[in-house]
Amino acid sequence: MKLEDQLLKGSNDRTVISIASWKRKKFNQHLMEKLFDKLGLSLSIQKVAQVYKQMSDYGAMAA
Structure with missing residues (x-):
C-alpha cells in the first residue's frame, strides 16, 4: 500500500498513510469491479x- 501510495503521488518522499482509507479504497474498487462485471460494463468505457475513479475514495478518511 505504501508503494502504491508513492506511485500515485509521484514522489519517493516518506509520508504517513491511512491504512483504513486504503482498505476502504480497495474494498470500493473490488465491489465496483464485481458490480460492473455483473452489469456487463467494462472499465474501458469512459x-x-x-x-470508478470518483467512487474509489468514497467513505475514505482524509489522512
Whole structure:
C-alpha cells in the first residue's frame, strides 16, 4: 500500500498513510469491479471509468 501510495503521488518522499482509507479504497474498487462485471460494463468505457475513479475514495478518511 505504501508503494502504491508513492506511485500515485509521484514522489519517493516518506509520508504517513491511512491504512483504513486504503482498505476502504480497495474494498470500493473490488465491489465496483464485481458490480460492473455483473452489469456487463467494462472499465474501458469512459463514463464507467470516471465513476470508478470518483467512487474509489468514497467513505475514505482524509489522512
